[in-house]
Amino acid sequence: MPVVVAFCGLQANAQQIDLGARGGISIPNLSAGGKESNPLNEGYKSRLGPEFGIFGEYHFSKLFSIQAQVNFSGQGGKKEGLQAMPADPRMASQLPPGTLYTYANFKSEAKFNYLMVPILAKFGWNLGKSPFRLYVDAGPFVGFLLSAKQVVTGTSPVYLDPQGQTQILPATPLDADVDIKNQLNKVNVGISGNVGVAYQFGRSSIFIEGGGNYGFLNIQKGSANGKNNIGAGTVVLGYGFRIRQ
Numbered sequence: 001m002p003v004v005v006a007f008c009g010l011q012a013n014a015q016q017i018d019l020g021a022r023g024g025i026s027i028p029n030l031s032a033g034g035k036e037s038n039p040l041n042e043g044y045k046s047r048l049g050p051e052f053g054i055f056g057e058y059h060f061s062k063l064f065s066i067q068a069q070v071n072f073s074g075q076g077g078k079k080e081g082l083q084a085m086p087a088d089p090r091m092a093s094q095l096p097p098g099t100l101y102t103y104a105n106f107k108s109e110a111k112f113n114y115l116m117v118p119i120l121a122k123f124g125w126n127l128g129k130s131p132f133r134l135y136v137d138a139g140p141f142v143g144f145l146l147s148a149k150q151v152v153t154g155t156s157p158v159y160l161d162p163q164g165q166t167q168i169l170p171a172t173p174l175d176a177d178v179d180i181k182n183q184l185n186k187v188n189v190g191i192s193g194n195v196g197v198a199y200q201f202g203r204s205s206i207f208i209e210g211g212g213n214y215g216f217l218n219i220q221k222g223s224a225n226g227k228n229n230i231g232a233g234t235v236v237l238g239y240g241f242r243i244r245q
Contacts, residue, residue: 016059018205020240022069023052028232030077030110030219039084039101039162041226047109049074051234057122067120067137072146073213075230076110082164083108085174094168095160103162106154106174112184112230114143116213118192131200138193141213143230145188148181183221188230190215203242210235 030044053071060066084101095102124135158169196209211234218227 015244016065016242017244018057018059018240018242019055020057020205020238021052021054022071022209022236022238023050024234024236025049026051026074026232026234028073028075028077028112028230030228031231032226032228038226040086041220041228043079043083044077044110044228045079046233047074047076047078047111049076049111049113049232051232051236053116055238055240057240063123063125065122065124067122069116069118069120071116071118073114073116073143073232075112075114075232078107078109080107081105082159082162084162091168099160102168103159103164104154104172104174105156105164106152109151111147111149111151112219113146113148114188114230115146116141116143116192118213120192120194124198133198133200133205134196135198135209136193136195137211138191141190141192143188143190143215145181145184145186148179148184150176150178150180152176152178183225184219185217185221188215188217188219190217190230194234194236198240203245205240205242207238207240208236209238 026049027046029046032042051073053069055069057065057067082105087099087102118141120137120139122137124133126133153175155173157167157171160166160168192213194209194211196207198205198207214231215229
């Protein structure tokens, strides 16, 4: 009998479908990957990027639903100060044999944009008789790389050592805006999740949520520039409308 009652309850809510939109900020960072780490892919800190998209939510019961999203997500990272850059092959005759990196003081920002498609298992609880509802969700995502740039700004002497003691070039403009999409894998997979509060009124709801995502795969195709994983924290506002109930 309890099984029959639970099944009937599931069927009663199975027609509830919400559609909506969400938007906010992404706070991404690049994490250096283990044995493939080198001076080029280390030391990145968080940058700000956009996070927005649309979603559809299918309710199986008052407690459980599945939510599919399509999001534009800004990813990447930034670093500033004395840091490594690939040794210029044109300077090979002026450098000690085997020199892979030179060093300079500049700003570097990796700007990646992904189309991310998460499928989330969502659990929600009404807070008593109030219109507020608390929820948590988590699940896998597939990310498709849309664009990737490395933006460098600054003018600095170039040094042979990471301490900036041995100068090999005088102050040199280092500004560059390089498309590096062909150096990165076009697809990534990972996990994402959120905790949020929704305010329900009629067939509508507004919500605020905080969460994050992490990609399991290294983003670089090769290992010359090391290996990094993408990941980001997110803060998002959104609106949902129940089209069937």
